[in-house]
Amino acid sequence: MSALRIFSYLPNPRIAKATITARLCGVTLDVRGASVPELKHWLWDFDAHVMSDAERASLEHLLRTAKKGFTSTLYKTEAFLEAHPFGTVPAAFSPDGKVGIFESNSIMRAVARLGHDDAKLYGDDPYSASRIDSFLDASLLFARDTQIYVLALWSGSIAAEAHRSAEQAFATYMGGIERALQGPAGFLVGERLTLADICFVAEMTLFHNELPHADLLQGLALRPMLSAASRAEFPKAFAHFERLRAMDAIAPDIEPYLQALGKH
Numbered sequence: 001m002s003a004l005r006i007f008s009y010l011p012n013p014r015i016a017k018a019t020i021t022a023r024l025c026g027v028t029l030d031v032r033g034a035s036v037p038e039l040k041h042w043l044w045d046f047d048a049h050v051m052s053d054a055e056r057a058s059l060e061h062l063l064r065t066a067k068k069g070f071t072s073t074l075y076k077t078e079a080f081l082e083a084h085p086f087g088t089v090p091a092a093f094s095p096d097g098k099v100g101i102f103e104s105n106s107i108m109r110a111v112a113r114l115g116h117d118d119a120k121l122y123g124d125d126p127y128s129a130s131r132i133d134s135f136l137d138a139s140l141l142f143a144r145d146t147q148i149y150v151l152a153l154w155s156g157s158i159a160a161e162a163h164r165s166a167e168q169a170f171a172t173y174m175g176g177i178e179r180a181l182q183g184p185a186g187f188l189v190g191e192r193l194t195l196a197d198i199c200f201v202a203e204m205t206l207f208h209n210e211l212p213h214a215d216l217l218q219g220l221a222l223r224p225m226l227s228a229a230s231r232a233e234f235p236k237a238f239a240h241f242e243r244l245r246a247m248d249a250i251a252p253d254i255e256p257y258l259q260a261l262g263k264h
């Protein structure tokens, strides 16, 4: 039996935070979902599923306007919104559906708590666990500001202001990651892989959605952030990303997504 059910659009690097962690600490997940355009035909619920035409017609009263990442209306049940008050995916549930866990970092932490402790992915004392939390919080700030940028790129129009604030968020985040990697430890928190690294590789992967939009940026005379100049400014951060994405426990969730972006 799975220890956690997760509903999301797929593929989603934020889900990879949970699936990588699950692989490393022996947790079985029940992941369900479909591509972004398909999710408008799904019932957003603990029992998330594709609806038949008849079911859709009978549930029109559940339709709600999406706020982020979806241009359509979505069918969200009251029970879904009770479990997930912000109405977002990825949306995780305890196996009985009674507890909703939202925010991909928290879903990843839940997987680490449910799994065996051998991997020590969430640190080995209150101090290291809290330092890992510090990286997760910093990653969420980066993710929030750059999500606006990535969604704008996919919409085909990007305001200079959105580009500027993503640039600031990128510089702040990568500056911190670069500094954290100055010592000999090799990982963000200590000498082994932790949730801090898994979150970093997943958020950076999502940020690679910049790559297919090089022409749009060039046309607007806006600088891409995944550039040779950034690599020169943040060499350790980029090298860490390359090292992480190649790891056996990480590559299966990350590489196909990056390869697909490269093909655009």
Ligand SMILES: N[C@@H](CCC(=O)N[C@@H](CS)C(=O)NCC(=O)O)C(=O)O
Pocket (backbone or CB within 6 Å): 014, 065, 066, 067, 068, 069, 070, 074, 087, 088, 089, 090, 102, 103, 104, 105, 143
């Ligand atoms: N910081 C959140 C981001 C979640 C999020 O913004 N999800 C968007 C899709 S990218 C969503 O579910 N939107 C649904 C809506 O706006 O109704 C996480 O890491 O889980």
